[in-house]
Amino acid sequence: MTPAIEFREVTKVYRRALRGVEVPALTNASFSVMPGEVCAFLGPNGAGKTTSISLLMGFFYADYGEIRVLGYEPGDVRGKKEIGFLPENFAFYKHLNAERLLKLHAKLAGLPSESVRQRCGELLAKVKLNGYESLKIGRYSRGMVQRLGMAQALLASPQLLVLDEPTSGLDPSGRKDVRELLVGLREQGKTVFLSSHLLSEVEQICDRVIIISRGRVVKTGRMQELLVAGDRVEIIANGISPEIEAMIRENSGTVTASETGVVINVGLAEKRAVAEALWAAGWDVIQILPQRNSLEELYMSTVGTEGGVA
Amino acid sequence: MKIRALAFQTLEGFLHNRLVVLVLILASCIVLLMLLPLWGMKAASAKGMPSMEAAVLEMVSGVMSFVSGLGSILAAWGAADALYGELKAGTVLAVMARPVKRWEFLTGKYLGVMMFMAAYIVLMMAMSYTVVAVAGMRIHASPWELFFYPLVRYSIYAAIGMLFTTLVHPVVTMGMMLALTILTELASPRSFAWKPGVAWLKTGLFYILPSTELLTEDRFLSLRQAALKQSSWVEHAVSLTYGLDCALILLLLAMWSFHYRTLRRD
Numbered sequence: 001m002t003p004a005i006e007f008r009e010v011t012k013v014y015r016r017a018l019r020g021v022e023v024p025a026l027t028n029a030s031f032s033v034m035p036g037e038v039c040a041f042l043g044p045n046g047a048g049k050t051t052s053i054s055l056l057m058g059f060f061y062a063d064y065g066e067i068r069v070l071g072y073e074p075g076d077v078r079g080k081k082e083i084g085f086l087p088e089n090f091a092f093y094k095h096l097n098a099e100r101l102l103k104l105h106a107k108l109a110g111l112p113s114e115s116v117r118q119r120c121g122e123l124l125a126k127v128k129l130n131g132y133e134s135l136k137i138g139r140y141s142r143g144m145v146q147r148l149g150m151a152q153a154l155l156a157s158p159q160l161l162v163l164d165e166p167t168s169g170l171d172p173s174g175r176k177d178v179r180e181l182l183v184g185l186r187e188q189g190k191t192v193f194l195s196s197h198l199l200s201e202v203e204q205i206c207d208r209v210i211i212i213s214r215g216r217v218v219k220t221g222r223m224q225e226l227l228v229a230g231d232r233v234e235i236i237a238n239g240i241s242p243e244i245e246a247m248i249r250e251n252s253g254t255v256t257a258s259e260t261g262v263v264i265n266v267g268l269a270e271k272r273a274v275a276e277a278l279w280a281a282g283w284d285v286i287q288i289l290p291q292r293n294s295l296e297e298l299y300m301s302t303v304g305t306e307g308g309v310a
Numbered sequence: 311m312k313i314r315a316l317a318f319q320t321l322e323g324f325l326h327n328r329l330v331v332l333v334l335i336l337a338s339c340i341v342l343l344m345l346l347p348l349w350g351m352k353a354a355s356a357k358g359m360p361s362m363e364a365a366v367l368e369m370v371s372g373v374m375s376f377v378s379g380l381g382s383i384l385a386a387w388g389a390a391d392a393l394y395g396e397l398k399a400g401t402v403l404a405v406m407a408r409p410v411k412r413w414e415f416l417t418g419k420y421l422g423v424m425m426f427m428a429a430y431i432v433l434m435m436a437m438s439y440t441v442v443a444v445a446g447m448r449i450h451a452s453p454w455e456l457f458f459y460p461l462v463r464y465s466i467y468a469a470i471g472m473l474f475t476t477l478v479h480p481v482v483t484m485g486m487m488l489a490l491t492i493l494t495e496l497a498s499p500r501s502f503a504w505k506p507g508v509a510w511l512k513t514g515l516f517y518i519l520p521s522t523e524l525l526t527e528d529r530f531l532s533l534r535q536a537a538l539k540q541s542s543w544v545e546h547a548v549s550l551t552y553g554l555d556c557a558l559i560l561l562l563l564a565m566w567s568f569h570y571r572t573l574r575r576d
Contacts, residue, residue, distance in 0.1 A: 054572075054573070054574065057403075057406075057407055058406075059403065059406065059572065059573035059574060060572050060573070060574075061570070061572075075412075077409035077410070077411060078409075080407065080408060080409040080410075081409045083407065084407075085403075085404070085407035087400065087403040087404060087407075089400065089575075090400075090404065091399045091400035091401050091403075091404070091575070092401060092404070093319065093323065093401060095322065095323065095326035104315055104319060105404070105408060107311060107312065107315040108312050108315060108316070108405060108408035108409070108410055109408050109409060110311070110312070110409060149404075152404065162407075
C-alpha cells in the first residue's frame with residue numbers, strides 16, 4: 001500500500017545569506033503515514049514540525065531527500081486536490097464572511113458550483129458557525145476563526161487532512177468538538193496528520209506518533225506499541241502478604257493500594273515468580289497487564305525539556 | 311476559474327483597503343484644488359478663447375500628469391501590496407494549499423491589480439473629460455488611446471512591482487522602482503549625453519530597461535482637431551506590443567522567482 005505521507009532522508013537548512021548563518025531545521029528525517037491513520041506529529045517548539053508540514057504542502061523545498069504526498073511530489077495539484085490543510089494561526093481575508101470565504105475556496109478547489117452552497121451550509125453547521133454566515137471574518141474571535149479553518153480544510157472532502165495545531169485558540173468545548181470531528185474522520189477512513197502540543201487529546205485520537213526533536217525524528221511507531229513499557233508489567237491482586245511485598249520491593253518493584261486491591265509493578269522477568277507467590281499465599285491475581293505509559297511520559301522521556309532549533 | 315476567482319478577490323481586497331481609498335480621496339481633493347483656477351478663469355469671461363484654450367490644455371495636462379504619475383505608483387505599490395499582503399497575513403498558505411499552481415496565483419493577483427488600474431483609468435478619463443467640459447471644450451483624442459496607453463504602461467509598473475516583491479520587502483521594492491525610474495530617465499535618448507566612454511552603456515540600458523516613454527497618453531492630448539497628433543494603427547500596435555511584451559517578460563520573471571520562493575508568513 002502506498003503511504004499517504006512519506007519522508008525519506010529529508011534535510012532542510014535555512015540559510016541566512018546576509019549573516020552567513022546556516023540553521024539546520026530538518027536532518028535526515030524519515031517517516032511514513034499510512035492511509036486511514038490518524039498520526040500525531042509531536043515535538044518541542046522549533047523542533048521542525050512546521051518546517052516538515054511546509055515541506056509536505058510544497059511551501060518550502062527540501063535540500064535533500066524525497067517527499068511523497070498521496071504518491072505525488074509536494075505541491076503537485078493532483079495531490080493537493082485530496083488534501084485539506086489547516087495552518088497554524090490560520091489567517092483569512094478579513095473583509096469576507098464565512099460563506100463567501102468557503103465559496104472562494106470551493107472555486108479554488110474546483111468544486112462544482114451547484115453543490116457548493118449546500119456543502120458550505122453543512123460545514124458551517126458542523127463547526128457550529130451557523131448563524132454567523134454573514135458576519136465579516138474580521139469580527140470573529142480567535143476560536144471562531146479556528147473553527148472556520150477546520151470547515152475550509154474539510155471543504156473538498158479530502159483524503160488527507162494536515163492540521164497544524166487545530167485546537168489552538170479553542171475553549172474546552174471547542175477542543176472537544178475538534179476531537180469528535182477527528183474521531184469521525186478516522187471512522188470515515190481519512191488520513192489525518194496532526195501537529196499538537198495537547199498530548200492528552202492526541203493520545204485519545206491518534207493511531208501513530210512521530211516525535212521530532214532538533215530537526216531529527218527521534219521516535220515513531222504505533223501509539224499502542226509505543227505506550228507499552230516493554231520491560232515492566234502491572235499485576236493487580238486482591239491482597240498481598242508482607243513477605244511477598246518485601247520480596248517485590250527488594251527486586252525494584254512497587255506496591256500501591258487501589259480500590260480493587262493492590263497494584264504491583266514489577267519487571268517482566270519477575271512476573272511469573274510474583275504471580276505464583278501470590279497464588280501460593282492464597283491471593284487472587286485479577287489482572288496482569290503490560291505497563292502503559294501516558295503519551296506525556298513517553299514524550300518527556302524522549303525529548304525531555306529540551307527545545308529545538310529556532 | 312481559479313485565476314478569475316483570485317483576480318476578483320484581489321480587486322475586492324483593494325476596494326476594502328483603507329489606504330487605497332484614502333489615497334484616492336486625497337488625489338481627488340488635489341485635483342479639485344487644481345481645478346479652482348480654471349473655474350475662476352471661466353468666471354472672468356473677459357478673457358479671450360485662445361488664451362482660455364491654452365490655460366485649459368495646461369490645466370488638463372497638469373491634472374493628467376499628476377493622476378497618471380500617481381497611477382504608476384499605485385500600480386507598482388498595488389502589485390507589491392497584493393502579493394506581500396498575502397505573505398504578511400499568511401492567507402497565501404490556505405490559498406496555496408488548494409490545487410492552485412504558483413503561476414496561477416501570481417497571474418490572478420496580477421489581473422486583479424490590472425482590473426483595479428483599469429477602473430482607475432476610467433476615473434482618470436472621466437476627470438479629464440469633466441475638466442475640459444467645465445471649460446466648455448472637448449478632448450479630441452480617441453478614448454481608447456487614453457485608456458489603453460496608460461493601462462499598458464501600468465501593466466509594466468505592476469509587473470516590476472510584483473517581480474521585486476517576490477524578492478524583497480515592498481518598501482525596498484518602491485525604493486528600487488524609484489531607482490529604476492531615475493535610471494530609465496537617464497538612459498532615455500532625450501536626457502543629457504553621457505561621457506563618450508560610457509555612451510554604449512546608455513544605449514544598452516535604454517534597450518534593457520523598461521522605458522514607458524512610448525506609452526505616455528500625453529502625446530494624444532489635444533483640444534483642437536488640427537493639433538491632434540495622428541498615429542497609424544501600425545504605430546499604435548508597435549507601441550502597445552512593446553509595452554505588453556515588456557510587461558509579459560517582467561511577469562514571467564516574477565513567476566519564475568515566485569516559483570522558487572519559500573511560502574511562509576512574513
